[in-house]
Amino acid sequence: MAQPLTEGISHYLAGRARWHPLEIAFWLVALASIFVLPNKHLILTEIAILALFALSLDLILGYAGIISLGHAAYFGFGGYVAGLLAKHNIIAEPVLALLASGLAALILGFVTSFLVLRGSDLTRLMVTLGVSLVLREIANQVDWLTGGADGLQGVTMSPILGMFAFDIAGHVAYVYCLIVLFLLFLLARRMVNSPFGLSLLSVKGNPLRASAIGISVNGRLVAIYTVSAGFAGIAGALLTQTTQFCSLDVFSLERSADVLLALVIGGTGYLYGGIVGSVLFKLMQDYLANLTPQYWQFWIGLVLVIIVLVGRERMANWSAPVRALLSRVGPRAGRSVETARPSPADGP
Amino acid sequence: MLTILFDGIAYGMLLFVLACGLAVTLGLMNFVNLAHGSFAMAGGYITLILVNRNGVPFFAALPLAFVATAALGALFERTLYVHVYAKPHLDQVLFTIGLVFMSVAAVDYVMGSQQQYIQLPSMLQGQINLFGLNVGKYRLLIIVICGLLTIALQFILASTRFGSRLRAAVDDPRVASGLGIHVKGVFAVTFAVGSGLAGLGGALGAEILGLDPTFPLKFLIYFLIVVTVGGTSSITGPFLASLLLGIGDVAGKYYVPKFGAFVIYTIMIVVLIWRPQGLFARSAAR
Numbered sequence: 174m175a176q177p178l179t180e181g182i183s184h185y186l187a188g189r190a191r192w193h194p195l196e197i198a199f200w201l202v203a204l205a206s207i208f209v210l211p212n213k214h215l216i217l218t219e220i221a222i223l224a225l226f227a228l229s230l231d232l233i234l235g236y237a238g239i240i241s242l243g244h245a246a247y248f249g250f251g252g253y254v255a256g257l258l259a260k261h262n263i264i265a266e267p268v269l270a271l272l273a274s275g276l277a278a279l280i281l282g283f284v285t286s287f288l289v290l291r292g293s294d295l296t297r298l299m300v301t302l303g304v305s306l307v308l309r310e311i312a313n314q315v316d317w318l319t320g321g322a323d324g325l326q327g328v329t330m331s332p333i334l335g336m337f338a339f340d341i342a343g344h345v346a347y348v349y350c351l352i353v354l355f356l357l358f359l360l361a362r363r364m365v366n367s368p369f370g371l372s373l374l375s376v377k378g379n380p381l382r383a384s385a386i387g388i389s390v391n392g393r394l395v396a397i398y399t400v401s402a403g404f405a406g407i408a409g410a411l412l413t414q415t416t417q418f419c420s421l422d423v424f425s426l427e428r429s430a431d432v433l434l435a436l437v438i439g440g441t442g443y444l445y446g447g448i449v450g451s452v453l454f455k456l457m458q459d460y461l462a463n464l465t466p467q468y469w470q471f472w473i474g475l476v477l478v479i480i481v482l483v484g485r486e487r488m489a490n491w492s493a494p495v496r497a498l499l500s501r502v503g504p505r506a507g508r509s510v511e512t513a514r515p516s517p518a519d520g521p
Numbered sequence: 522m523l524t525i526l527f528d529g530i531a532y533g534m535l536l537f538v539l540a541c542g543l544a545v546t547l548g549l550m551n552f553v554n555l556a557h558g559s560f561a562m563a564g565g566y567i568t569l570i571l572v573n574r575n576g577v578p579f580f581a582a583l584p585l586a587f588v589a590t591a592a593l594g595a596l597f598e599r600t601l602y603v604h605v606y607a608k609p610h611l612d613q614v615l616f617t618i619g620l621v622f623m624s625v626a627a628v629d630y631v632m633g634s635q636q637q638y639i640q641l642p643s644m645l646q647g648q649i650n651l652f653g654l655n656v657g658k659y660r661l662l663i664i665v666i667c668g669l670l671t672i673a674l675q676f677i678l679a680s681t682r683f684g685s686r687l688r689a690a691v692d693d694p695r696v697a698s699g700l701g702i703h704v705k706g707v708f709a710v711t712f713a714v715g716s717g718l719a720g721l722g723g724a725l726g727a728e729i730l731g732l733d734p735t736f737p738l739k740f741l742i743y744f745l746i747v748v749t750v751g752g753t754s755s756i757t758g759p760f761l762a763s764l765l766l767g768i769g770d771v772a773g774k775y776y777v778p779k780f781g782a783f784v785i786y787t788i789m790i791v792v793l794i795w796r797p798q799g800l801f802a803r804s805a806a807r
Contacts, residue, residue, distance in 0.1 A: 240611050242618075288790065294610040295553055296793060299745040303786050306742055310782045426738055430618050437615060471626030477619025481612045482604055 190366040199445065200355065207348055214347040220455045221350035222411050227436045227447025228354075228361055229404030234433075235442030236365055237397045238377035239289060242298045242429055243305030244405055246285075249423035250308060251278040251406025256325040256419040257318070265331040271353065271410050278406020279399055286398035290391050302426065309424035324420030328413065339415070346415040353411060354448075357404055361444060364400070373397055427470075434477055523654055525775050526768065531660040533767020534667035535729065537760050539722035539740070540747040541674065542715020544759040547748055548691045549708055550606055555617040557719055557744055558737030559624035564590040564720020565727045565736065566632060569639050579642050583666075586724040587717045594716025598709055621737045629734040637732045639724075663725055670718070671760060678756055687711060746785065750792050 206217060226248055233239040255274040257263070264270040288300045312319045319325055332338040337345045364370055375383040376390050384390045413419040422428070431454070439450025457476070461469035543557040564586040571577040571585060597620075605616050645662060648655045678684040689697040690704045698704045723736070730740065743766065751762030766785055773784025 234611070240614060242614065288793070291793060295547070295745070296749055298553065298614065299742070299749050299789070300793060302742055302745070303789055307783065307786045310786075314779060426741070430622070433615065433618075437611075468626045468630050470622045471630070474619040474622030474624075474626065477615050477622070478601070481608065481616040481619070482601070 186366065186368065186371075190363075196445075203351060203355075207344075207351065211344065212342075214343040216455060216459060218343050218347045218350050218415055220451050221347065221354050222408050222415070223432065223435055223455060224448040224451035225350075225354045225357060225411065226405055226408040226432045227439070227451050228358060228444065229401045229408060230432050230436050231441055231444060231447045232361060232365070232401040232404065233398055234436065235444075235446065236370065236373045236377065237394055239394065239398065240294050240297055241289075241301040242426070242433075243301035243303070244401075244432060245424050245426075245428040246301070246305035246308050247278040247282055247402040247405035248409035248412075248428065248432075249305070249312070249419075250281050250409065251275060252409030252413040252419045252423045253312060253319060253325065254278070254406070255410030255413040256328045259328050259330055259414070259417075260325065266335065267330055267333045267349070267414050271407055271414065274410035275403045275407040278409070279403030281406075282402020283395065283399040286395045286402075289398055290394055302429075305424050305426070305429060309421055312421055312424065319419075322421060324418060324422075325413075326418065328417045328419065330414055330417055339417075343415070350411050350415065353407065357407065358444065358448075361404070365444065369393070369396075431473075434473065437480060438476075524656065525772050527654070527656050527664075528660060529768030529771035530764060531663045531667075531767070532729065532771050533764035534664055534671070535722055535726045536743060536747055536767055537763035538667050538670055539719050539726065540744045540763060541756060541759050542712070542718045543744050544748045544751060544756070545687070545691070546708070546712050546715055549687070549694070549704075549711060552602070552606055553610055553613045553617065554602075555614060555741060556620040556624070556737065557716075558740050559621055560590050560594055560716040561719040561723030561726070561740070562624065562628065562732070562734075562736040563593055563723070564717075565639075565723035565732045566628060566637075567720065568724035568727065569632075569637050569732065572639050579639070579645070583721060583724055587721040590720025590723075591713045591717030593720075595709065595713035597716075598712045602712070621741075624737060625734045632734070634734055637727070639727050639732075641728065659728055663729075666725065670721075671756075674756055683707070683710070743785075746789050750789060 206213075210217065226244075229247075230241065230244050233241060233244075251274040254277045255270050258270045258273060259265065259267075264273055285304050288304070289297055291300075313321055316322075330339050333345065333349055337349070339345050365373070372383070372388045373393055375386070375388060376393050380390045409423060412423070435450040435454035436447050437450065438453050439446035439448065458469065458473070461472045465472075539561050540557070542560075543554060546552055546554055567589050568579075568582045568586045571582040572579055577585070601616075601620075605613055608616075641659065645659045647658055649658050649661065651661070676684075678688060686697070686702050686707050689700070689702055690707050694704050723732070730736070746766055747759050747762050750766070751759035765788065769788050770785050773780070773782075777784070
């Protein structure tokens with residue numbers, strides 16, 4: 174009896190992990206953007222960084238159900254670590270520095286994850302917000318190291334891998350960010366399609382039942398929170414490396430809220446949500462900021478309110494018709510994608 | 522030393538008036554209202570306009586600020602908030618953060634981004650000698666007003682019909698509505714009063730806390746600390762938490778100015794590790 178069951182399970186997991194034609198098309202479009210839109214690379218770089226940040230938030234929000242209002246803590250921490258490494262020439266090579274920054278944020282995420290385990294949604298909101306505020310305050314106080322309110326200046330980047338120097342038009346920066354985003358996306362995709370990812374969904378669905386079937390709830394939450402913090406740290410490090418500057422602004426509540434908005438626009442719980450949402454969010458922000466430089470936040474707020482009033486699920490399912498069409502065109506994979514979709518309700 | 526204690530108490534009382542509406546609405550509807558600070562800011566700006574531009578006496582402006590903010594709260598509750606109660610916490614957070622962003626930008630647009638000051642009557646300025654202790658008159662006024670409000674709130678909660686309905690609804694909304702209590706109505710009134718109190722707090726606090734468009738964001742964490750540390754099941758919890766926070770913050774900023782901001786966060790993290798449900802929460806949590 175056991176043999177067919179395990180076979181069935183591995184078949185199911187393989188079906189979940191299969192690449193859908195739409196996904197391949199998505200990354201081809203991303204690849205094409207390098208050549209088709211060469212004069213838009215600066216904003217595309219921002220989009221890629223935000224997308225990575227949103228991806229990291231999706232890991233904890235969409236897959237583990239942790240609401241965070243302070244994810245910028247890890248973003249900013251990674252950013253400052255990357256800036257300091259480059260400024261003091263400790264690790265001059267950007268890719269190594271990126272990994273080091275990610276590792277630093279990962280450790281911070283691990284340490285702080287134990288605070289997030291406790292309490293209700295509200296407690297989590299406050300603790301995550303508190304962590305980002307504490308870090309902001311620390312960065313403000315140790316101005317001999319971080320430059321305080323003036324920001325970290327004098328960051329100069331060495332060429333990537335010793336070969337590709339950052340240029341003023343941002344071409345190298347964009348390709349660099351896109352590659353990092355793609356690699357980390359692959360890692361995240363592998364992770365959420367593994368049994369580990371499934372167990373996270375069960376924890377999100379019902380922690381009590383999950384622990385009853387032998388899943389260590391706290392262990393899973395710590396693990397995913399730690400990984401997510403590492404991703405966010407790498408996103409922050411990318412921002413510092415591409416802008417060669419880092420300020421207290423990286424820890425701000427607005428940043429945490431922006432990434433939450435980007436993720437929600439795209440839809441939580443399917444990895445592409447963060448990326449699609451980031452594209453839409455940045456384009457909207459760019460348009461609004463051109464329209465009303467000072468008051469664009471009002472319109473962002475309005476969008477948030479409307480999203481909630483219209484219904485997040487309905488908004489997130491805007492791509493459903495397209496996917497349904499493609500699942501008919503594509504091979505059998507379409508069906509497994511449909512069955513693999515987590516239930517949209519993430520309430521209690 | 523005593524002056525610090527005094528200032529801390531004034532600060533804490535102010536925080537209580539600002540945050541108690543949030544505590545009650547949170548406990549009652551399990552609704553996360555991050556936009557609570559926006560109502561406080563509205564109260565502050567209403568007073569500012571009344572006093573500075575229209576010459577309304579300060580003491581007359583305070584009740585007006587209360588009424589106006591309460592009306593604003595009732596309006597928002599009936600038109601917008603009512604759609605969001607049944608939604609998951611994430612939606613509530615997004616919704617109220619959106620409102621905060623809108624209010625910040627709107628106030629910035631109408632009033633400008635600079636710090637604003639309400640002109641206080643001359644009788645409230647300066648210091649007064651009280652039992653051999655020099656205390657600011659204005660802070661004394663805050664303590665008196667907030668103290669009276671606290672007593673009044675406690676009385677309403679403990680001894681009136683509305684208060685017992687409210688407590689019943691907080692304890693178990695389903696059973697309460699089964700007993701014929703109109704929970705939604707109770708909630709609407711509570712929300713309006715809570716917003717009004719926040720507005721009054723914002724008006725009183727403009728002098729001490731400062732008033733500029735980023736007010737709701739700056740003090741969001743304080744409100745949340747009061748609510749989570751104090752628990753949402755009674756009014757005593759948030760009150761004691763506010764005092765603790767106020768005294769801790771003022772003392773921290775005075776004795777260790779370099780680490781002043783860390784004191785309250787440390788208090789918060791220690792409390793949450795020690796008692797995740799809040800310092801004064803009853804064990805019977807929902």
